[in-house]
Amino acid sequence: MRFRRMISFLDNLLIIFLMTAPAQASSILGEEWEKFFKERVTFAGFIENTTGLSVAAGDRKFTTGNRFIMNRFTIQPEFNIDLAESAKLFISWRFVKEPRYNSEARNRRRNSPSLHPLDNTFYDEDSFKPWELALDVVPTDQLSLRFGRQFISWGETDGLRLLDVINPQDGTFAPPAAANLFNLDETRVPLWGMRAIYKLFPASNTALEFIAMPGYDEAKKRVDESAPTAGRWAPHPETRMPLGRLFTDGLTGRPTIIPSITRNLPDAGDNWRLGGRIVHTIGKLNFGIGYLYLYNPQSADLVFKLTGTSPGSTATSTRAYLKLVNDRTSIYAAHFNYPVEELKTALKGEVAFYPSKPYNISQYPGNGYQAGPHPRHPDGTVEKNILRYSIGLDQSTFISFLHPDDPWREFRLSFQLFQSIIFDYEDGIRVFAAAEKIKQVSNSLTFRVSTGYLGDTILPDIFLGYDPEGYWMANPAVSYIPPWNEKMRLSIITAIYWGRNQFKSFGSFDEKDSIFLKMRYQF
């Protein structure tokens, strides 16, 4: 039934497409409609296939080497409609099919029911709901409003997120920290809402921005469903259960514990995301200051609260009741950019201050285990003020010997430092799913370099991430755009991780090394 609806829908799209194309015969809708479609409606989009191959050996429980891990077919039609001078509509649909993983998810549920695998272990999009629907209204010269299902991105960072937390990241969709694999609008969940921008003083780029996203039809976000198991891109999807062992000995002394996890997802209409900021320019400094009131911004920030225990189904087991804490989060945000001509560089930075952010906490060592219940925090949670910031630079430089055909083709370099600081730090603060401690100060560095060869027909782009505790990731990509057709693009992308640690930084994806072939045709 759904398939038929989809076919019918695609038929309608085809009709609209044909209407926007030059027509020789008179339209059955009449000249006025034909004129409207020709002059005010434009059609574009892309069709794409992405195939991924795992090149990591995997572990003793789950061999992943040489397995196809992605075979994704995507088609995304997009329409721009000029309704009036002050009202424009953009609408797109996104249809994705991964037949292999639909099957795999069913097999997993059938063969490993004890692991309670989540439904969402494959990525399909076959909803007729628009992927993006943006109605832009400009009631006055200085005020612009956007209503609809949209993406809103704040901040300055590249590859890793800091203030770009308004739209949830789809944890089931792609390997983590692989900036070169999919674009932002392919790895975020679009949200219904409104964005208002008032240009206060255009000459200084001073503008007020207000966002409001009720999220009334997004009761379940993939960001919730994917954590802590993270779906198919979990660090170790077949070894999810260590979560419960954190509490084993300290609770009852029984050797086996069965976690019972509840997720208190917000009701429809109870998922508001609100924010406001002012952006201004003083001299060469462009900056913004704002506030965000969100719900559960990032999967890595999730926390589980221990609400109680009871005897398990066997004499040696205990059931621990864990509640996923989806606390609302206040973020005081700021960003800036500033060009430094002497260095031929643009500096950039952003800051996020989270007051009273919840963390999981345990005592180390536990009784016979790596961690146990914390005496001052029996529910396993604690709230701390934290500061996250990034500072970086973007620079263009010439390396003539690497560009013999065009010594003035730039290499674009980007460097970023991310730091997170927990104030009033207590020992034992840990990530939600494991006994891995979080240090008071955590650092990550990224580096990106890209350029183009042979008239930009060959486009290499390398994104590197580094955690000073010993973890690396590399996401090199090279794309080919044939010189005879600007609509085609062929890319080879790899995602490689070093520094094995199941629960830490890039090391947790050590078994997820993959290589992808992506073929895209734009229309």
Added chain:
Amino acid sequence: MESTVRNQRSINSRGNIYGLLGYLVLFFSLSLQSNAAEVDLKPGDTVGPQNWERVKGLVGENLLNRIKQGYTFQIKPPTTYQPPREYVEATKKYAGGVRLGADGELLNHFGGLPFPEVDPRDPQAGQKVAWNYYWRWRGDDYKAGGGTEIGQVIRYAIEKDGSERRADFVSYFLFPRTRVTLGLKPVIPGYEHIDSIQLRIDHYPRDTSGTATLEIRYADPNRPDDLYLYIPTLRRIRRASTTQRCLTLAPSEFNLDDINFFSGKITDFNYRLLGEKKALTNYTQENVPYNRRQGDYLPVDEKWEVQNVYVLEITPKDPSYCTPKKILWIDKVAWETTWGMTWDRKGEYWKEMALFRMPAKLPDGQVVWQEGTGYIVNVQNGRSSVLTTTRLYNQDLSPSLFTLATMLRIMRGGTI
């Protein structure tokens, strides 16, 4: 288009109706001073490999070679345009007080042509020609690409083997402090420090559509431009340094300073007026874009005409700059460039640019010139780019269009 060209002849004669006599006298007097050699070309003549010597010195070296190899075209009568009457009046009003500062900066300029009279013997003649070029009439604002059928700039990147890729975009320009026609004149309050702002938005192909740049040029000669990029794949704005002005804007062969032949900061370069001469160009382009063979950048059926130009040599003050020498052939009436040539740091001929023009009708009915189709060819690697950048002038664009906030609402497809 044909009717536009037909009308153009009568346009030229109507130019006098607008009371531009004083201005014309200035330029005719300048023309009379020209010591350019007479050219043995008449309308109707055919130029080709059999008589390439007749256009030697009238075209760029690369085109001359193409003519030797077989490229053929016809000569047509020359055309002249005049700037709009408001610009002429502003020239009369302000030019008397304009002067050059110690570092070559322009002082007391509020609109119109800064130096309507250029004495070739003046040691600062080159600098004055450069400023005249910079402040040539371009309307108080314009939309580049507005005159094509699709309302966008059409650009083809052509490989040496003839492969082509197309890209379409639009550019909106605002000149907020030398306004002579629209609204607040001569300056929009709050914009006294800004010479120009450009908002450029890519439309085609799909993956780059919505990519936008906002470039602000400041009046302060010591302040580099500001450049912001909106990247649709990130849905956010990035800042870029504008000090690397030599970078190739691939896949085209332009760099930042090659746009409009020369868009560098005037005070960053030295100038020398090498003289005046005749040049071949086309001020009444027949087809938009002009017809050409697949894989070639030259027009196949356009006629060329002889025009008077200044020859301006541009050398950078920064010794590490990519182009140690650039030559512009600047039209003596419109102060637009008709030809541009650059040499690389080894002194070898590098890039050659040529641009056709065509008439444009202003909202108030006056007829002026505008850019048509032009090309840039990198004679070293064989790549070339062809652009059709017809313009819609004086669209009364709001200053609030030229803001970062505008960039935030650009969608795929590039609508704003």
